[in-house]
Amino acid sequence: MLFAEAGLSDAAISSLFVVWSVTGFVVELPAGLWADVFSRRLLLVAAPxxxxxxxxxxxxxxSYPAFAAGFVLWGAGSALRSGALQALVYEALERSDAAHTYARLIGRSEAVALLGVxxxxxxxxxxxxxxxxxxxGVASVVACAGCAVAGWFLPDERAGRAEDEVSFxxxxxxxxxxxxxxxxxxxxxVLVAVLTGVTSLDEYVPLLVRSTGVASVWVPVLVLVVMVGDAVGGWLSGRGVRRLAPVVGAGAVLLAAGSVHQSVWGVPLVAAAFGAFRWSVTAADARLQDRVGDGARATVTSLAGFGTEAVSVAVFGGYAVGSAWAGPGVLVAVAAVPFAVVAVVVWVADRRG
Structure with missing residues (x-):
């Protein structure tokens, strides 16, 4: 809403999202390496x-330059957090013989974060x-400072290791x-990168809601409905993890059905779709963590984040180009296609496995 009220067009807003993703794209891999070599906790303090x-x-x-600079800083912070958090949590659980609870813990933490939003x-x-x-803005800055303080109290066994023990x-x-x-x-x-990258279209939910023609006062309320659906998906993470393909497929159908008609009655369907996607992203992340070795866990997770940003740039760029011919409802509905493709690929791979 801030960007639109500042006079930015849909294409200009999309260009800001591209700046955001490109920044993460550039910083992602170096951040993962840093997390595996030095201190993951330090990165989780600096990110917020x-x-x-x-x-x-x-x-x-x-203004546009300030918005762009803000997205650069936000993108860098997100990249510092990406990889470091997953590696820190998974390895801490693994040391306690509780790695099987990773998806549930991460999913519920994301759900709590969304409910905080x-x-x-x-x-x-x-x-x-x-x-x-x-x-x-002041409230946001204070909240971020609080997150940095919380990060300082996380465990970090990698801090203080001798430099010759490991190298970039x-x-x-x-x-x-x-x-x-x-x-x-x-x-x-690849699964994590594609699912998470395409899910970046959630940045367009306010535009999708506004395109339904509801009064401006109701736009935040309907956006909250979608966010609650997203949070519910996170809270249910860790359950039925073998059903990844049908859940992603159901999410694709719900997203297309809920957005293409640009009706307020489609918002609950979009909310359910994002809940399915949140659950699916967490399940895919758990698959990755289960298969990666500890020596380069944050680095490999950051490689997935690197791929995520590449997919996100394609999503934002595609939306910016498509906005010249179609509205948010059609464009978001089109984004259901990659999810449907992922569902089919995962289903085939799981049957062969």
Whole structure:
């Protein structure tokens, strides 16, 4: 909403998303290497601080250059977090013989995070009415600082290791070797990249809701409906993990049906679709973590993130180009096609396996 109210077109907004993804694309792999060589906790402290700085720029200097700079900072922060968090959590669970709970834990943490966004969104309107976007910006910066403090208290056995124990080159070689020599790792990596990358179309949910013709006051409420559906999918993660193909396929059907008619009654279907996708992304991530070795876990996970950003750039670029001929409803419905293809590929692979 901030970008649209600042006078940016759909194409300009999409270009900002491209900036966001390209930044993550560039920073992703170096961040994974750093997490495997040095301190994962340090990256999880720095990541929200970068994002908070970007949000502050948006609030106090609302313009295209400031929005772009904010997305650069946010993208860098997301890349620092990506790989490091999954590796830290999985290995901590593995040491406690609880690696089988990874999908449920990660999924529920994402669900709680989304519900936190829902709660923040619920109070955003009165805060916006009283203090404007600057008040929201200050609140966002404070929240990010709190995340950095929380990150400082996470365990990190890699911090303080001798530099000669491991090197960037050694970790990179090990990570690449795992992807090249182990088909199961390679397949899981591609699966994570495609599913997560295409799911980046959730950035267009506000535009999709607005295209239904509802009054502006109802747009945040309907966006919250989709976010709640997303959170429910995260909360259910870890259950029925062998049903990945049918869940992704069902999500594709729900997304197409809910968006193509551009009706307010389609929003619950879109919400259910994003719940299915959230569940599916977590299940795919668990597959990858189960198959990767500890020596380069964050690096391989970052390789998946690298692929995710490449797919996201294609999604944002495709939306920007397509917006010249079609509205959000049609464009989001078209995005259901990759999910349907993934469902078929996973179904065939699982039957052969």
């Amino acid at each position: 601080l970068l994002a908070g700085t970007g949000f502050g720029l948006w609030a106090f200097a609302p 829902v709660a923040a969104s619920a109070v955003a309107s009165p805060v916006l009415a009283v203090g404007g976007y600057r008040a929201l 080159a050694r970790v990179l070689r090990e990570g690449v070797a795992q992807v090249r020599r182990v088909p199961a790792v390679r397949g899981a990596l």
